Amino acid sequence: MAEAGLDAVLVYGNAWQNDYLRYATDFGILEGQALAFILRNGEVTLYLDSPLEVDRAEVDCRDIEVIHAPDLVAEVDTALERFRNQRIGAAPHRLIPRRIAARRNELQLSDQTALLDRLLMGKLDAEVDAIRRAAQLADSGYAVFRQAARPGRADYELIAEIEAFYRASGVDDNFQIIGVGGPEVRGMAPPSGKRLKHGDMVTTELTPCVEGYYAQICRTLVVGDPNADQIKAFALYREAMEAGIATVRAGITAADIARAENEVFRRHGLGDYVTDQYTRVRGHGVGLFADSKPHILEDVTTRIDSCMTLIVHPNTYHPVVGYMVLGDVVVATPQGCEVLTETPRELFSV
């Protein structure tokens, strides 16, 4: 803040986009919305509109001031009067409530999303340690998932097993989507009640959260023995993921990683399947948000620095076998990267 010439920063958070708020307050919000002021002298004030969340914040965040603000926007709008003639930054810009955003000129409220994004992307050793622990839980969570997957079970029953395991293991949050079936499956989504049957591919990405930090793992399993097409396709995804991981080191760009993954698909005549018609990203940052910046895409030129944490996942639709996923979390180093997830890179069979 001192370098940016800011006297205060206003951050917004909810259970979907909580990284900016968590970075400033260490509060993991679940219900309602929050705004927080961070002053240059280190004082933090957290405003919450849910009375249930206020109870929890008072216990979880003892070093900051917690205020119950049933009319959150009006109360923070009033509090902003204290900062007249001071320079205030705000993030994330897109989600700052309209009533407050409308006063940006009058209040010298500047968009500081990029500043916060830089802080969120570069990790301290303690942050990498938390992601390391989350990666271990991603591995053990996937072992629970494999154990739970059997013919006749519904997709949401697998999720139930995972979430129960995580709640009992100190994991407050998890982002998980799933795909069940064959060539008709074009992506992953929340469970819809599909029951597993022989021959189905079951894809999932598991994203447990430890102390606010997410790590992710993507794997594919087959109910029964995989067929020759599935084995051949999986080899391609593994080659692509390993090409991407081999590219990661401090100094390259996100585009370099995406290009390394996509070249493998192009070499095998599947270049169409790395476009946005079939896939979203070829990986992304992980940290206080499950889908952090930088997005690993061929047009994203963000530089990768040491201690940045990423998942490399060439997840996409395959025209013969359907949507397939494979991804590991890595931390970038000057020489390359350290892979944090340890689950074997196999097409599992259950």
Next chain:
Amino acid sequence: MRRGLMLRDESELPKAVLAQRIETARSAMRRDGLDGIILYTNLVQPSAVTYLTGFTPYWSDGLLLVTRTGAPVFATALSKRVAGWISSTNPLSEIINSPKPGGAIGARLAADGCKRVAVLELDRLPGGLYDEIIDAAPGLELTDGSALFASLRQKIDGAERGMIARADAIALSALAQVDPDIAKDAGAAAGLVEKEARLQGAEEAYIAVAADLAADARMIRMSAPRPLADLFALRASIAYKGSWVRRTRTFAKNPMRRAAVVRADTWFEHLASSISPGQSLEAQIARCVEELPGARVMSWMAESPIGSYPLQSIAASGRADHSNFGEGGFLVLSLQLKLDAMPWLGAAPVFVGS
């Protein structure tokens, strides 16, 4: 961000019910001289859009536009690849996948010649989306539509009541997994309750615990080992296909305290099933507690889905601003008692009137 079963079932939520809800919204728009209403949705503010479409986002956000005629338009930053999934739970809307959903809605409003449009919770609308709408439809007058939408939610229909009842049955069954004679650890108990809820088809389950109720009545999200004291409480906030309830139960290991808990539970069920329309909730609670010897109400709160939140605090002890509820209304009542110096917590859904 976790989500369980997300599925629309025609037998539970028929398209005709959604069409009727949209038509009721249109009647209110015509009454107020509006050309349309815009409703925002994301993971924590899904309920208004869920009510009108059946759709709840598991990720990202979006805007629903209902104008005087034609299909509602749902614009979202969710990728085009999941458009099929969105349609499966949002059967009546035209789906637009766009990195700028506000721009897409603004363009539609401009093309349709709309002049005056309400926005649910206008002050809280993300500023970025507001800017996109105004940039695409510069002459548009946007007004706050919160009161209009709340007027639609004063009474629930049969389909919603059925899904609330299902959510409540899941919550009760999940909390019944806790045996105070066996349960020793708060994290394990929370995991047990959540697993049962999800196995029964809960879309979401938030479990909170007061591990030592005599020492601290605050309910904390618990996912780590912590011993359960003689008196403890669990709250299960459960969603079933977009409909949310809360159930809180107090548990006692000591037989004498357990008898007191049973007494309070029975009294609370009676209270929850006898809330009358048109009367102050605070007064009704005060009258009813006289029937429970040795009891004193420490605090209470009523929540209802009158806006984008699944459950929004609309009245509470010391803040009884909206405490008169109409016939057919729905709320979740949470209550804290002292019963002969023993703390007790409860929460239950309430259908007002018959």
